Amino acid sequence: MKQLLKWLSGGGTKRICQNKYGGFDGLRAFAAIGIAMMHYLANIDENISEKLKNSGIIYSEIVPFFTSFVFMFFTLSAFSMCCGYLHKFDTKDGKSSFCTESFYNKRYSRIWPFFSLLVLIDFIMNPSKEELYQCIADLTLAFNLLPNPEIHVIGVGWFLGVIFLFYMIFPWFAFLLQNTKRAWLAMGVSLIMHFLVVDYYLTEEFVLPSEISNFRHNIVWSFPFLMIGGLLFLYRGQLGRKEYRWIWLIVIVLGFIVQFKYHPVICGDNYMYMMLLFTMCICYTMTGGIKIFGIYLLDNKLMKFIGGLSMEIYLCHMVLFRVIEKVHLENYILNPHIYYWVLCSAGLLMAILFSWSVKNIMFPYISGKIVLVRKIIEKNL
Helix, strand or coil, rough: CCCHHHHHHHCCCCCCCCCCCHHHHHHHHHHHHHHHHHHHHHHCCCHHHHHHHHCHHHHHHHHHHHHHHHHHHHHHHHHHHHHHHHHCCCCCCCCCCCCCHHHHHHHHHHHHHHCCCCCCCHHCCCCCCHHHHHHHHEEEEEEEEHCCCCCCCCCCHHHHHHHHHHCCCCEEEEEEEHHHHHHHHHHHHHHHHHHHHHHHCCCCCCCCCHHHHHHHHHHHHHHHHHHHHHHHHHHHHHCCCCHHHHHHHHHHHHHHHHHHHHCCCEEECCCCHHHHHHHHHHHHCCCCCCCEECEECCCHHHHHHCCCCCCHHHHHHHHHHHHHHCHHHHHHHCCCHHHHHEEEHHHHHHHHHHHHHHHHHHHHHHHHHHHHHHHHHHHCC
């Protein structure tokens, strides 16, 4: 309850690495915005979407690519968890300072309040027995343990299903990172399992067709993106040297040119190349980056503000898209390019305002009322 009240009142978990790697908020901000833009393009009127995709590389290649930013979220999450907790598993003296109760209380209090609000809104908008069952599964945050974790209530919440399984196994993840040899061995095994999942385990012989198409929801398939976050943490001192920032930036630019021009395939899919791209983006961010007109692109007040709301923006952007959709902006804005960018601007602005209002006004208000009720009850007992 104390952790829940702390979150509701706006007090988040303080990350040890937050000051040193402030640019991570910028990466989170760009990832959340990019994913929203991709979803908006994929969900607008099909005729408008086709016109946009036929008009150039921005809509046919770049915006659809933004769906892959969710994997950068995985890697950043793993790195950040290592920042906050890996040192607590140091058992040189035979003891560990890792507190299971505190760890999982913080995980639930960070995610559950906002997500549960969205689940409630979704159920009110689409009440049914099936929706109720899926809402109950959603509220556990452990729905990826289900035999078929195909949840349609807050569909983008599949990311939480994977990441919460990662939280469940984090002590084991920390064990894998206790020495570099074991970490590299685990990385190799995770890559082998990634390809085995695609070629063997995610086939109709083992799973339902819906699970084959939603392969990203499988934590074994996604584990290399988490594992690389752990390795980046182990080598952060070497990879994040300031003198490397221009090298990383040049490699990133060349890497994205190759991605959009050639779509390179590694062992049968493009996802491993994406992992390399996002790894380089994180390495660049660890160096502190470069300044443009005296301002760091990824580490500034605006990026910190949006990055601090990135999870909430990611979770609510499609709910608010459905609200905007009812206005039928396409009837008033006939130019498809203007329509799309107005839609993106309106959707993201609403997502940011909604996320900030819930986090900084609604939850603190509820928290205050809960504290007041508790005091009244305690006084009368």
